[in-house]
Amino acid sequence: MIRYSLLTLLLLLTAFVVQQFLPAFTGIHHSRILLVQLVFLCCAVTVGQRTMLLLAFIGGFFWDAQCALGPQGGDLEISAQQVESLRFGYSILLFGAMGFLMQGIQPLFKQGKWQFSALLSGIAVLLYLAAEYAIINFVRGDFVLSRATVFQMVFTALLTMLFSPLIFWLLFRLAKACDHSINPEAGRRRRRAT
């Protein structure tokens, strides 16, 4: 169990590296594959709450370290009108919330129905992006939602979701290598059938 948890952590860190190599699809409304979020969501459904929270903290922390922008310079004439920006660390809470959402269908996953988790990972990515966009608008104090933005969020979620079976396959392999079962009820059912 501990070995598997450590491997999920390593997998999440590897996702940060691989994410650097994934460009945006300019032809599909600048959507992109959010591998870090996907790996976290898939891991979240296979681990306990404590490990999920650890992964959420590390995932959100590093994601913000990657994206946060510096304070704007210049004199007060411009700075007085400075746009409020998102605080460093908000992603930790978003990752946590998405992790709890994924854990909600953990009973189904344990029965071997990983397809529901794959589908939910896409929905969770969409919710993640929508929440992030809503926070940006809230901080800005002006809500604007264009069709292009909706398409960008939907296609990003769809593209990301397409890769979830691959991540689940990887997680099953890792669990097997650690001699740990991530869907014990399905295993028991299989044994009973044989």
Added chain:
Amino acid sequence: MKPLNLIVLLLFLGGAVWALTRSDRSVREIQNAYYQAMAPFLKSGSQLETHARAFVGEVRHSKELETELEATREQLGRLRLFESRFRALEHENVQLRHALDFKKTTHFDVVAAQVIRRNPATWWQTVDIDAGSKRGIASQLTVLSNNGLVGMIDRIDSSGERASVLLLTDEKCQVSARVEGSPEVGILSGQRGGFEGDPMLRLRFLSPEAALRPGQRVFTTGRGGTFQANILLGTIDTVEKGALDSEALVRPSVNFADLGAVFVVLSADS
């Protein structure tokens, strides 16, 4: 909920609050440590992106390149004419300055750099360039392309070989701007995910009776201390009049989807 789970949840929330209350300086230190650890991967990632871009460039249809060559030749001829005219004017200018005993004070020092990578985030608009502190680049410096303002330097890589540029299309990059041929002055910035298709810029805090028309050019004023004056930002697209102020949508002069070579202004007269 199990007591241990509750403790972990409280620790998680405590950690999140700790992260949310970090100062800008601490965040920059965290970012530097993160990018230092990622440096080898970022380097190979940007190389891959550069190769991919070069490959895409190579496979462009030869006919298209032929047409482009013809157009370039035509443009070269035109520019040669302009250059000869410019030389004559420069010569005349030198003579006049000399005659007036006008001390030349103009100073404009730039570093050329290539865009090597785009930040893999959904909303934030930054790119990485292959020049850093080793070539004199520092935070908050102006970044230009041959078409106008690109943005400003946001973060310098600790290796001294790379820097991150905050693009004009991000709402955190705010510029004091003026509209050519009018007394209107406002603040220009992008908007994350706010526009259909092409990125547009918002020119805010214009007077309620702003008499602007589409196509008018927008330039920097030089106020604010970050950007030099008279850098082209874009052209007016539409104007929305409000009760207290007006707002204009500005089409940027730079094609942000196809950024290649950029110039970082190390020092210049404002």
